[in-house]
Amino acid sequence: MSWFAHSGQRLALAAAAATVAVPVLVTAPGAAVAHVPADRAASARPAQAASWRIAPCPKPAGPRVSAPTRPSPPAADPVLRTVGGDQLATAGLAVPASAGAPPAVTATSWLVADLDTGAVLGACGAHEYATPASVQKLLLAATMMGRLDPERVVTITREDVDIEPGSSSAGLIEGGRYSIETLWLGLLLASGNDAANTLARLGGGTAEGGVREMNELAAKLGAFQTHAVTPSGLDAPGQFTSAYDLALIMRACLAEPLFGKYALTRYTQIPDQGKHHKGFQIQNQNLLIDNYPGALGGKTGYTDLARHTYVGAAERDGRRLVVTVLGAEYVPLRGWEQGAALLDWGFAQPADVSVGRLVDPGASAANPSAAAQAADTPGTGTNALADAGGTGTPPLLAFGAVVAAAGLVLSAAARRRRGNRTRPRH
Template structure:
């Protein structure tokens, strides 16, 4: 495979961005992440293990969402579900509540009783459900996280990091049910009305969720997400007395300094590959998908084509023949496969388009 810098693609990488001053947060730990790429845009002591309080319920919701099949199913509330302190959706022993109501009570009302009821419903008891939560941390690669309960009450064996919680936030936003609920400001399910504790949904218009938390030991914890122009950012602060303002400032910093930039469009011809065994001397190759990445104004991305020296015909349409790889400071930040464009089986060579004509200016690339 040939490897060379695709200088002619530089025009694809224009992405103006204003360099904003990095925010100063009040949090003990904080992180801001671009969800699509996973790029960390800001961090402060993001890998120190700390208490996470009720942001725990994001994992409770995610594990439960992967377990339930019927949101209308009824759950009879037992006495053990109500034996918890802190925030509550005020479940009563003997009442029958839908699974859906428990989800809203968990994520909007932050009900510790809802967490216990959901855990018992999904796994038969709280302990095996917590085991599932810890199994999920391993599956997600959350190496610095451990859960001791489904509601986030203080326990020395219950902790996470800002970086790990950002991983969990991304998984929650990929789950249709959880993402829908955490973005809801208020909802009425049955006879109960739930109001979301996450004030950022009102304070920051582009906020699309997620979850608040507080205990005296952990302090104020907040996991949030915001979307602008197709870009989704995830923010986590732990032990932050000024979390609403900090999250808004971090989101503004991220969107202004690291906007989502289009590195490659789908279906764009980027070169020609020589053929043998045909009257057609070469076939055009094109990108198969879009590539996006958050970039500052000053960052320079390099694009590299990986193509074979030649192809033996016949060559079917849309057959992958190479890749277009993007790097930043030597690290790969994205790529798209290159496929043969339509019409490569013609008896005549395709008419050269503007990119092919530009390509001809670089004979060393052929």
């Protein structure tokens, strides 16, 4: 029985739908990919109408809990919106025509994909820009975990613990000495922003250098709509991601064996730092690992601007799925619960249907539709993660142009939003 079926009081959530229609592309199995803009939908030919329809992303009935003013995102790039397939270039729902209705969630965007085949089973606004909050720590983990010795003991600096008052912390102290493994556990269990600063500094020479390397990896993974400004995910002008990008990043995390070990750790002890700083226990904030059979780990996030964000993964009957959730509210379902409901829906879908693909590392932004087909090419797929940016992967033909263009847009956006921050939670 699925997780969602165990929560009978929440079943009505799946039947509720938004009252405002958002364009959606729903394609029949085997049908040709054909994206039709919303303003041309009414004049589509009858032959086209058989393979797609306009529908909203399912949402719970009633008003959102809150509607904060979010930063203006970069201008939509029609090329980047088709990374992974033309069917994902919509702000609305993209699911196979044969699929049942996905559960209604408060998230403004989400995606469910198969980690091994790369098939995107369904999405809502897959390429819509959103603020990440602490799920950005997954990009830090994907960038630095493989290069830092977990047994190495390091000393914490003043800059490491210079985090926004009230934001989440692993409880590190200036001058304290901790193993790299303890820092990773502090990052993934307690969402420690102090741990994020430290790990970015250790991996990149400085925290700023660590962020640069995070952005370089995002581009190599094909996460072209992701731009990190802080290593922790604390809100900053020009910092964005997308539901699609986060699936690529989570796939890279799970390719690192240590990540799975840390992400499934329920609790750990932060060690004593002399007689005046006693150790203490921290617990994993990702409740999916305790409540969803087959959970592989994930990350929670929240700031006033991002709202609730969530990335999780699970395995069932040999099939591994990833779910990403952005811009969600806490009620009627928490972020991880919305992720669990979407995972249930994903596992109920046939393995041979999809609306797109997770591109392989090194895929080109210049020809995203062709890059998406790499998932079906022998010798590519998720094993190519170990070779990100190296030989054997499609060349990143437009990397320089994409980064330069994105930098100009993000710089302009940052100037518009400067001084507009609100205090994040973690």
